[in-house]
Each structure stands twice: as C-alpha cells, then as structure tokens.
Amino acid sequence: SIVYKRQLLHRVEKAAFIYNTEGHTLGGGEKSRFLTQLETDANSHHIISHKHYIFKNSAVKEELMVIKKESSYFERLQQIAVSGFSPSALTSYVRNPIDFYASKILRVSDMEDVEENIAANTMGSIIHEALDKLYQPYVGRILIKADFDQIKKQMLPELETAYQKEYISTSDPVGKNKIIYEVSLHYIKKMVQSDLDLVQSGCELIIKSVERKLEAEIKIPQIGKVKIHGMVDRIDQLDGKLRIIDYKSGATDKGNVGIDPEDFNILSGDYKKAKAFQVLMYTYLYSLNEAFTEASAGIISFKNFDEGYIPFAFKERGSYKEKMIDAEVLQDFEKVLWSLIQELFNK
DSSP states (O other): OHHHHHHHHHSSSSSOOOOOSSSSTTBSSSOOOHHHHHHHHOOOOOOOOOOOOOOOOOOOOOOOEEEEEEEHHHHHHHHHHHHOOHHHHHHHHHHOHHIIIIIIIEEEEEEEOOOSOOOOOHHHHHHHHHHHHHHHGTTTOOHHHHHHHHHHHHHHHHHHHHHHHHSSOSOOOOOOHHHHHHHHHHHHHHHHHHHHHHHHOOOOOEHHHHHEEEEEEEEEEETTEEEEEEEEEEEETTTTEEEEEEESSSSHHHHHHHTTTGGGGGTTTGGGHHHHHHHHHHHHHHTSSSSOBBBEEEEEEEEGGGOEEEEEEEETEEEEEEEEBBBHHHHHOOOOOOOOHHHHHOO
C-alpha cells in the first residue's frame, strides 16, 4: 500500500526509485501513482531529482551471405545436370539458394542424431509405400468394389511391411511411434475409402501407375543437355480424365497449387508456389514420355484430406479454378524451368 511505502521512507536518507518509460513492455510505461504523489505532495520536504538513462541502440546491419561461383561449383552443377534435377532440388533453390548450395553442391546435410521416434517425413514415406503396394496389383484395370474388399484386407499387412522398412524394430510400435503408426493407418483408410466412394458413385477409376519414376533429357539454350527426373506418386484416369497426383503429408491449400495465369514467373520466385511447380514439372516430364492432349495435376493432402484432390488452378476473380494442363501451359512452364536452370549456371 502507499501508506506502507511512505513509512519505509521515514528513516531513509536517500532512496532511488526506478521505472521504465518504454511502453509495451512488462512493467513499462508511466510511473506509478506512488511516485506521482511524492512529486506533487505539497507537505513533502523531500528533495527530488530526476535522471534519465537512455541505452543507445545501434542498428544491426545484416549483410547477405555471398558465395562466389567458382569452378568447383560448376563442376558439381554439371554432375547434377547429368544425374538429373528433381522438382524438390529446384524448389529448394527457390526457397533458399544457400541451402541448395550446401545440400546439392557441397553435399553437406544437417547432422541428425539417431531418433527413437519416427519423424514426420518418415510417416509420409510409410503412407506412400503402403499405398503403392496396395494399388500395384490393380494397375491398368477399371476398379470395382470387389477390388476394394481385397485392398482393405491387405491394409494392415502392407502398413506393417512399410513400417518395418522405414523403422527396423522387433517390437510393436509404442509411444509416439504408436501414434504415428495409427495416424498412418487412418490416412491410408481414408484414401482407400475415398477411391471406393468414387467407384460406388458410378465413376470409372483406372490406376495407370503408382510410384512411377519419370526422367527426360532436355536441351536448354546456352547450357546444352540437362537431365530432369521425378517420382510421381500416382497417375490415374477418372472418367476419362488423366490425373497426375502427388501425395503430401503436410497441409496444402488451393493457393499453393494455383497461380495467376499472367504470372508464371512466380513459380521460380515464390516458394509458396513450390507445389504448383512440382505438379507442373511432373506433368512436363510425363509429356516427354507419353503423348496426351491435356491432363489434370494436383495434390492429395493427408493433413487436410477433407479438401480432397486439389488440382493445379488459375486464379480468376479472386478464386482458383482448375486448369487442365495442355501444350500451352506446358510451354509457359518450360520457359520458367529453363530460366531457373539458366540462373543456376549463370556465372
């Protein structure tokens, strides 16, 4: 209380009161009511003096890291051009060129301790592997309800095999691993049920391939021959429409897979469009291996599965509408791809 504070001053010859005038901080802002009363008390015989202490903050200047492209850089880049650029490698450069330099040029990865828990990306690998094995026997045929009866029977065995492949253990999953195991099973069930719902609603669904590796050699101006490659999780045909699908264990929204049709260059400038870049590159690769007129390409996100299949789209009047990928779209993407690789080789 203020009375108690005044009593403390009775036998004090000198007292210092400190307060912070900086707002928006803990305990900062205006002085206390007690100090204001000490200053304004007409009966007070205290001699009051004020001192202001100001800590001078100097602006912290952060300079961007600059790495000179020496001969060793181009030697390693040429090796990658021979082995192949993947969508993830190119989008990692878009996200952070320094990380690209460290991981792809220097081949230095972050040191990881041995984990007893399966990482989130490992869960994605388990789901991919299990779905691959579940659908592999039915590639190239029109799926019927009886097929799904068999697929459902194989869910647990295939999940167990995929789990053991990623995480060698003689015991059953426990703790966090048990949770990830069950979440993986949940996602697999939802994927299979989603396909079954399509079939039961009268749709014609044909799985054309799963986990298909695509590669091609392209000739880029000023550079020459460059190999590109990618692994497509699933290629199917729904009521005659060709779909090129990438599974994601993380969340995805329409904005990640859609672009403004007047701004294709955003694909190589904004990492938020990495998923759009990936599905376009998969479709581009597919076009160099298989002839087709148009195709849909998109993402199935297990994190927000209720969104369903999220296709590549063009932004029109504030909303994203699916855009079938034809020769014109592929030509626009090719320009972006060439430009990005040319930037990597630019001295």
